Amino acid sequence: MPRRKEDTSVQPESLDLGHLALFVGMRVNDVVLEEIHAAGFTGLRYAHGFVFQHLLGGPRSISELAGLLEVTQQAASKTVAELERLGYVEETRSDDARVRRVRLSARGQAAVDKSRAVRAGLEERLRRSHGSRALEETRKLLADVLDSLGGTEAVRARKVRLPR
Template sequence: MNSAREPIPAAEDVSLLCTAISAAMNRSIRETLTRAGFDDARDSHGYVFQHLLDGPVTIGELAARLGLTQQAISKSTIELERLGYVRRVADPDDQRVRNVELAERGWAVIDAGCAARAALNDQLRRRLGDSELAKLINGLQFLAAEVGALDDLESRNLVPPS
């Protein structure tokens, strides 16, 4: 007896649709960042940046928030510092502790990414209209909440895929 299910057509598979849409939108954002002079920015950098928006944090705090080792975060931080996106600074309360904070270039790439995402939303608004875009966003928010992703998104607690 064959217990294999009939595959869901790709165009009706919610998971595959979300993956394909995410990949296409991400590609568009990366192209915009490249044109803006941030061709060295990688997707993985955004996972670090989200935790620096509210101010400096230690390597240990970054590691804990991202579910990675301190060694992995140290390596990533060294790369980001070399690229000019972050800098390491002494903690004002304990000069022995080094914090990581966004550098001017880090803020600039974040601003460029926000502008690129806003442009995609504007493009969708022009194509769909305000009402249909609102329905789409509500549906996506419902889906994100159902799978437990909305809280992570709103709290800037997204973790890199393993």
């Protein structure tokens, strides 16, 4: 007798809050990457954002980046080299010739600006389709949940890491 194919689809409404929030965030990040790639900022990946967040305040050494990202210096150096090849970061002068410091290049800052504009546009789209009140209530609820789970300080200090 032939076996019936089981329906394995998932209804988003049935997901727990953590998964639903994760999947919304992942989709937002996909949309942002798609739009910044279409705008000419090619080669960027989600993980690069974790490096960018630590360069927004100014130049950092590879050692500092490795510590902030909680990765080895080799891993940080490899990512920085990739971002340099793509034109998003550049080496900058250091008082100590043994220390390699990098900063966002003009192209890197432009990618950040474009990303922020895309996120603002996406938020406006959500506001139009769901209403300002619903969006603000959702933001407050998610911020409260983040705080209740002990994640607020990591966000404030820009110490959010890639998922393990």
